[in-house]
Amino acid sequence: MDGNECGIGPVIEGFITFLRTNEGLSEHTCRSYRSDAEQCMDMLGVRTRAQLESVELDDLRAWMASELQHVSKTSLARKTIAVRRLFAWCFAHGVTQHDPAAALKTPKLGKALPAVLNETQAQELMESADAACEPGGEVSPHERAVELRDCAMLELLYATGIRVAELVGLDMRSVNHANRTITVMGKGNKQRVVPFGAPAQRALDAWLRDGRAELAAAGAGDALFLGARGARIDQRVVRGVVHREAARAGVPDISPHALRHSAATHMLDGGADLREVQEMLGHSSLQTTQRYTHVSIEQLKSRYQQAFPRA
Structure with missing residues (x-):
């Protein structure tokens, strides 16, 4: 099987391993990033590295619009960061030849102050x-x-x-x-x-x-x-x-x-x-x-x- 036809699973696994070993992220955070990346790939129909290469910025914006119907802006912001980091990692490590998520912006959140007791x-x-x-x-x-x-x-x-x-x-x-x-x-x-x-x-x-x-x-x-x-x-x-x-x-x-x-x-x-x-x-x-x-x-x-x- 050609490298570009390999499944997306090993790519995501490599990304999560990098976060865990090189950036010291906790297992809880790594699980969240894995789930967010897998959900995005599933929604976009990405099953192989070749399909990953074909993802464009408009595709990711469509994914965000779809997610916003089901999750809060705060949750979507987290998901967007996970997907943006996935594509940045893929580009930096030669998995893809471009980074369509580089210009992907997180949704604007209200700057609510933390709840506190007096x-x-x-x-x-x-x-x-x-x-x-x-x-x-x-x-x-x-x-x-x-x-x-x-x-x-x-x-x-x-x-x-x-x-x-x-x-x-x-x-x-x-x-x-x-x-x-x-x-x-x-x-x-x-x-x-x-x-x-x-x-x-x-x-x-x-x-x-x-x-x-x-x-x-x-x-x-x-x-x-x-x-x-x-x-x-x-x-x-x-x-x-x-x-x-x-x-x-x-x-x-x-x-x-x-x-x-x-x-x-x-x-x-x-x-x-x-x-x-x-x-x-x-x-x-x-x-x-x-x-x-x-x-x-x-x-x-x-x-x-x-x-x-x-x-």
Whole structure:
């Protein structure tokens, strides 16, 4: 079979291998890129390298128009980036002789500000979680362990602003109790050290002292946080904990990522330097961190309008 008649599968596989090994993208991101690339090729009817060579910019724009009927602009933007990178890789590695996606633009997105809790709401959320962990009440050792775990996870998420994926990836050795820091493996396998405060320390100590051993099973390994069955906790469980605790505290419903936004905003409101927050959150671009200054400005305007008589 002629090289141009080879199936598209090995091409996509080569692209994903490049992203994984050369650019250090996570398995989750690689799976998303693979799915997006395969869906685009399927819609365009591309089965071989020869057919890939024949794809034009208008074909890709037609694909985008079709996708927009089924997905949000945010999802389409992600898909478009994946397809654009696929064609750029193919051109750079001699798979194709031209790059039809070079001029493909992502859909314009509204610049919505990140959802955050204000400082009072965040305090109420943390106090509610802490209260649930206070001794008392008739609960089983297993239920008590889960309560301690949930409190520790919530305190650590807010104290550090880490991503939920980073939280579930923490090991016991990731925590330095002497200087209250955690070593986090972020996006692109970039490691950083993040400090946390006394409330998170107390919650972690309680979980490690009175809870973790109760949940630990044979597959627990060195994982810091465990699921109900004793293995490393799943991201979906953490998200469920944050939603449930927000409802119990009577604050607006938030996700772990919104709690990350809240931590960043409250640090900036408290006078932290923008680059310090960038380092703590593991942002590769200062522009990403600058979004939180916009949140602070919006909150300032809101307080001004409420409090100033001539606002």
